[in-house]
Amino acid sequence: MDLFDLIEKIHKRPVMYLGQLSIGQLRTFLAGYCFARRQMNLPQTEQEKVFAMFQSWIQEKFGVSSNQHWDQIILAYSQDEQDAVEQFFVLFYEFINTHKYSDTKQLTSSHR
Numbered sequence: 001m002d003l004f005d006l007i008e009k010i011h012k013r014p015v016m017y018l019g020q021l022s023i024g025q026l027r028t029f030l031a032g033y034c035f036a037r038r039q040m041n042l043p044q045t046e047q048e049k050v051f052a053m054f055q056s057w058i059q060e061k062f063g064v065s066s067n068q069h070w071d072q073i074i075l076a077y078s079q080d081e082q083d084a085v086e087q088f089f090v091l092f093y094e095f096i097n098t099h100k101y102s103d104t105k106q107l108t109s110s111h112r
Helices: 002-010 014-018 023-039 044-050 052-060 068-076 079-099 103-111
Strands: none
Touching: 002 014, 002 023, 002 044, 002 079, 014 023, 014 079, 023 068, 023 079, 052 068, 052 079, 068 079
């Protein structure tokens, strides 16, 4: 399973993966995934390289120059944690649609 497949699975059943609808839990889960891959000495995938740009994209999109993580920025512009998680997926699909990445076409085609 690659990173974008994992994000798609989380999107379909967030509580199963995160335990609760929390944007902070989502960021921690994804950071754990990336940490585990590094610990296993697996090379960074193209999807992971693309996702690494999500932080700066979010900062630019919301005009935020502080050191807040993407989850904190999204939460600040959301009604609550549930809304923040929902907004993450909207923003994530928008983000990957802005990149020329062939594997994202299939993933995002149902979310346009």
